[in-house]
Amino acid sequence: MTVDPTLSAIRTGAILFTDLVGFTEFTDARGDTAAVEVLDAQSTIAAAALADVDGQLVKELGDGLMFWFDHAAHGLQTAACILETIEVARAEHGFPLSLRMGMHCGDVVKRGADFVGQTVNIASRIADLAGPGELLVSEQVVSAVDGDSSAAAFRPVGPTRVRGVASPIWLYRLAN
């Protein structure tokens, strides 16, 4: 397959991945229709969270979502909004699953409507390490929002390694 080179460009920003914890087991237990209802609810919540920021939903990956933001602070704002909305829905309306999230920032290659590169791979890896209702971010994200008055407090959680990256990537979680 040939890709039009004019559609490819290097950009700098933040990638956010989300994942519904236990979605496969939920689908097994409750069935496909209930699973689709959860996905629809997640999409509605994500769209609302994006309304006031400079960012976009890049694509859906099964029960996960991938976002792009020009600024890490906008990604944090969106992630915090989504997490809070989901947790309130869980407490008040019985929304059945929690969300986990991971974010990293750096250079990416825009390929058509998609984004590819090591920054994307690392963000995905970070999301895998998060717990339910948790946002993990790389040290690069913390540095990018350092000094921002809206920057949230972070707590260190440890280093992780990604194939192709020599140094460990130090991770932080958004403090509750």
Next chain:
Amino acid sequence: MGLPAPAEAAVVRITTTSGAIHVVAEPGRTDVWSSTDPLDDGRLPPTIDGGSSRVRVLVPEGTDLVVGATSGRVTIEGRVGAVSAMTTSGKVSIADAESVDVRSRSGRIEVKRTAGTCRAIATSGRVEVGRCGDADVTSGSGRISLEDVNGRVRAHCSSGRIEISMGGAHDVDAETVSGRITVSLPAAVRALVVPLPGDAAVGADDCDCVVVARSGSGRVDVSHR
């Protein structure tokens, strides 16, 4: 190799790829000793990176730690401060910490004692916690066992069993998609047991605590001892 003693609020950072990490907090110790050279990374104290080799580190009691290995085992002995630990496949064992935040993809997590919050996340490994304050524990498919909790509990499991023994009257939120949930309470504690957090609005005033326990297909047992 002696390193500068950690200043107040400083954190000792230790990482390896496949090498095991063994940290011992020693009473009376005032400096940090490491079996490997620290990195010159501009941090104080500098990061200790063992690569594929085993790392042994001696620290003063109460030292805060941030440690991580890809496949190596992480063992922390003695009384330490706040611990954050992460591994991909190695077992994590923590003896006594002020607070714990530990996660592993497939390795087992074992925390014997923490006065503060114990946050533990395992993708597929088993999680065992002895005495702790608040507990926030997640496992994808491994069993969760909390032996003596003296604070609020949030336990989430996708397909494993959850066993909780409470040391006092504190709220519990336990959820598993397909496993069994067992909650043991002290005899004198009056608990309101409900399946959803929102259901606790009615009747909670007459109780000492609220136990929210829900399993998609497993059994839920809440008992007194």
